Amino acid sequence: MKYLDEYRNGEIAQGIVAKLTRRATRPWVLMEICGGQTHTLMRYGIDEMLPASIELVHGPGCPVCVTSLETIDKAIEIASRPEATLISYGDMLRVPGSRTDLFHVKAQGGDVRVVYSPTEALKFARANPGRKVVFFAVGFETTAPANAMAVWQAKREGLRNFSMLASHVLVPPAIRALLSSTRNRVQGFIGPGHVCTVMGYREYEDLVREFHVPIVVGGFEPLDLLEAILMLVTQLEEGRAAVENQYVRSVTYEGNLRAQEILAEVFEVCDRKWRGIGGIPESGLNLREEYAEFDADRIFGTEGVTADEPAECISAEVLQGLKKPTDCSAFGTRCTPDNPLGAPMVSSEGACAAYYRYRRHAIAVTESH
Amino acid sequence: MPQDAKLEMALKCPIPIADGESILMGHGSGGRMSGDLLRNILLPALQNPVLERLDDQAIVELGGSRIAFTTDSFVVKPLFFPGGDIGTLAVNGTVNDLAMGGAKPLFLSLALILEEGLPLDTLCRVMESIRVAAALANVLVVTGDTKVVEKGSGDGLFVNTSGIGLVSSGVRLSANQARPGDLVLLSGTIGDHGITILSQREGLEFESAVTSDTAALHTLVAAMLDANSDIRCLRDPTRGGLSSSLNEIASRSHVGVELEEDAIPIREEVRGACELLGLDPLYVANEGKLLAIVEPKSAGAILDAMWQHPLGGSAQIIGTITDSHPAVVTIRTRLGTSRIVDLLSGDQLPRIC
Numbered sequence: 001m002k003y004l005d006e007y008r009n010g011e012i013a014q015g016i017v018a019k020l021t022r023r024a025t026r027p028w029v030l031m032e033i034c035g036g037q038t039h040t041l042m043r044y045g046i047d048e049m050l051p052a053s054i055e056l057v058h059g060p061g062c063p064v065c066v067t068s069l070e071t072i073d074k075a076i077e078i079a080s081r082p083e084a085t086l087i088s089y090g091d092m093l094r095v096p097g098s099r100t101d102l103f104h105v106k107a108q109g110g111d112v113r114v115v116y117s118p119t120e121a122l123k124f125a126r127a128n129p130g131r132k133v134v135f136f137a138v139g140f141e142t143t144a145p146a147n148a149m150a151v152w153q154a155k156r157e158g159l160r161n162f163s164m165l166a167s168h169v170l171v172p173p174a175i176r177a178l179l180s181s182t183r184n185r186v187q188g189f190i191g192p193g194h195v196c197t198v199m200g201y202r203e204y205e206d207l208v209r210e211f212h213v214p215i216v217v218g219g220f221e222p223l224d225l226l227e228a229i230l231m232l233v234t235q236l237e238e239g240r241a242a243v244e245n246q247y248v249r250s251v252t253y254e255g256n257l258r259a260q261e262i263l264a265e266v267f268e269v270c271d272r273k274w275r276g277i278g279g280i281p282e283s284g285l286n287l288r289e290e291y292a293e294f295d296a297d298r299i300f301g302t303e304g305v306t307a308d309e310p311a312e313c314i315s316a317e318v319l320q321g322l323k324k325p326t327d328c329s330a331f332g333t334r335c336t337p338d339n340p341l342g343a344p345m346v347s348s349e350g351a352c353a354a355y356y357r358y359r360r361h362a363i364a365v366t367e368s369h
Numbered sequence: 370m371p372q373d374a375k376l377e378m379a380l381k382c383p384i385p386i387a388d389g390e391s392i393l394m395g396h397g398s399g400g401r402m403s404g405d406l407l408r409n410i411l412l413p414a415l416q417n418p419v420l421e422r423l424d425d426q427a428i429v430e431l432g433g434s435r436i437a438f439t440t441d442s443f444v445v446k447p448l449f450f451p452g453g454d455i456g457t458l459a460v461n462g463t464v465n466d467l468a469m470g471g472a473k474p475l476f477l478s479l480a481l482i483l484e485e486g487l488p489l490d491t492l493c494r495v496m497e498s499i500r501v502a503a504a505l506a507n508v509l510v511v512t513g514d515t516k517v518v519e520k521g522s523g524d525g526l527f528v529n530t531s532g533i534g535l536v537s538s539g540v541r542l543s544a545n546q547a548r549p550g551d552l553v554l555l556s557g558t559i560g561d562h563g564i565t566i567l568s569q570r571e572g573l574e575f576e577s578a579v580t581s582d583t584a585a586l587h588t589l590v591a592a593m594l595d596a597n598s599d600i601r602c603l604r605d606p607t608r609g610g611l612s613s614s615l616n617e618i619a620s621r622s623h624v625g626v627e628l629e630e631d632a633i634p635i636r637e638e639v640r641g642a643c644e645l646l647g648l649d650p651l652y653v654a655n656e657g658k659l660l661a662i663v664e665p666k667s668a669g670a671i672l673d674a675m676w677q678h679p680l681g682g683s684a685q686i687i688g689t690i691t692d693s694h695p696a697v698v699t700i701r702t703r704l705g706t707s708r709i710v711d712l713l714s715g716d717q718l719p720r721i722c
Binding site: 001004008009010013014042043044045046048049090091093094103104106107108114116222337338356357358359360 | 391393394395401402640641697702703704705706707708711714715718
């Protein structure tokens with residue numbers, strides 16, 4: 001397929017790996033931020049191709065994984081109300097809340113629907129004025145503009161039966177939290193290409209200055225990731241730390257200004273709890289006061305919902321790159337995609353599920369040697 | 370009394386059911402949840418050696434003949450789609466389940482569950498499709514049933530067909546017969562049916578040139594068996610796609626399957642739609658394709674026969690059977706690395722971004 005196959009070429013990949021092998025003289029620990037990047041790395045077995053001195057750890061960039069347990073519980077509570085229709089992206093449905101998940105709520109008669117775009121939720125609200133339609137808005141800066149647009153449009157139309165359970169998260173504060181930790185091992189980051197398509201990469205320059213750590217904004221195809229890794233290793237070997245952009249076919253320095261405008265119009269920055277990590281100051285987006293009438297949390301009175309995470313799940317360490325999924329004693333036994341203890345085992349972008357789905361045989365072979 | 374007690378014991382559900390457990394959509398996906406339902410609830414209630422073969426059809430001896438018998442229900446939404454409708458699926462699906470046992474399909478039953486309010490015109494169109502599909506497949510619909518349910522209790526129209534066919538004495542096909550060294554053949558492009566249906570779904574309509582591949586495969590099977598009878602197993606990779614069928618073969622035969630990503634034929638439109646929707650074509654449904662596990666020395670003759678047939682023109686060898694990772698399917702990617710092609714838990718879920 002044009003514009004995709006070129007980025008999956010095995011010969012070019014081997015060429016980049018050869019360069020990387022020559023260039024890496026010391027061990028380096030790198031982290032890809034985005035869940036989509038984790039998915040590609042695992043799906044194509046890119047970590048198998050890398051020289052042993054380069055260790056990849058998988059960051060907190062899977063929106064499904066980091067959505068807090070209490071947010072899931074809120075969605076479940078709203079979906080259980082007879083007057084409500086909860087509309088969500090598909091992979092949120094299987095994420096376990098404290099007691100159940102949205103698939104089970106649906107089976108019990110809850111009106112839960114899957115869409116590809118929040119504008120579909122708007123359409124449904126217009127066509128069903130008797131239903132209280134709630135869009136479950138999770139994700140990073142990537143999905144936030146379309147969700148902001150939906151709320152903005154609803155306000156403009158005076159659509160009274162539409163609201164949003166918003167739990168957006170922001171990447172730069174999460175990187176800051178990781179780098180500020182005394183246990184941090186990460187020496188370079190593959191930046192989130194889609195997030196930066198929206199936001200540009202200006203805000204990553206502060207992180208580089210503050211922590212002297214290289215960040216290369218990367219794409220999502222195998223060659224994108226290999227090239228980004230090569231650019232990171234080059235900086236590290238040369239003792240440099242800068243923001244560089246590998247994903248030039250999509251990302252510009254300024255980003256998408258119109259998208260940023262609508263974000264600022266509808267959302268404001270707030271403190272946010274991340275599943276597996278905990279609270280990070282100024283790391284989320286909530287609806288502004290001017291849009292409070294579209295805040296499902298207020299409409300359904302779910303602001304007080306709280307939840308504790310299962311103790312056995314080590315997702316905190318996994319999402320911070322301190323441990324690999326396979327370091328967990330429950331991995332593949334008590335915790336599988338069919339029966340996940342924690343969110344990284346749920347989504348196909350979650351580090352644990354990606355290891356389980358794509359790499360189990362390789363892990364088994366290594367262990368038996 | 371002792372007999373009653375035995376009966377009662379046997380009918381007890383063998384697994385403890387947690388309070389409030391109920392059927393989820395994933396139980397109908399053809400993935401791991403479907404398998405669990407079959408193993409834990411359905412099979413224990415019905416134990417018998419014919420059923421426990423778990424192939425797409427049962428094969429029983431009756432009066433000296435080997436009879437293939439199968440049944441399938443059809444609940445597709447929308448009822449009509451490019452390339453076919455629920456009627457063509459209901460005929461071809463059951464014909465194919467018989468064909469995968471190497472049977473010559475002969476007779477079908479047809480049961481219709483009609484929802485109050487269904488336009489008669491819709492029913493007429495579906496019946497016409499059934500007539501045409503049965504004539505093309507050279508099978509007779511010889512018995513049937515209709516039931517009507519209240520509005521809201523059905524989705525317009527549900528169809529069930531059962532089928533009977535005859536199997537020649539030398540033909541023994543089953544998912545438990547794959548052996549290390551065997552080759553995996555695929556009759557054509559994957560994902561056409563599933564992507565066609567998705568492209569028509571409410572809330573997801575997108576323009577697509579793809580049409581459903583629904584087709585009766587029994588003449589292709591007959592041509593393959595005529596060319597060489599060393600076929601170990603045939604499967605039509607319907608719901609759950611290539612991955613579910615191959616995982617089933619791998620686990621029933623206690624062998625590994627190694628696929629070559631480059632060898633699997635996929636239409637550009639299907640690849641494009643899968644990229645956009647965040648789906649893996651290996652898990653997308655087909656309604657007119659078959660997988661064959663064959664001995665390597667027979668593969669050439671069987672492939673030749675497939676290429677000569679209109680439904681096998683782009684048949685390919687897509688992988689091999691191995692003893693190195695029993696019950697696991699892997700794929701060699703374009704980068705030369707390898708990954709697992711796992712059985713999904715339930716339906717494939719679109720990713721957020």
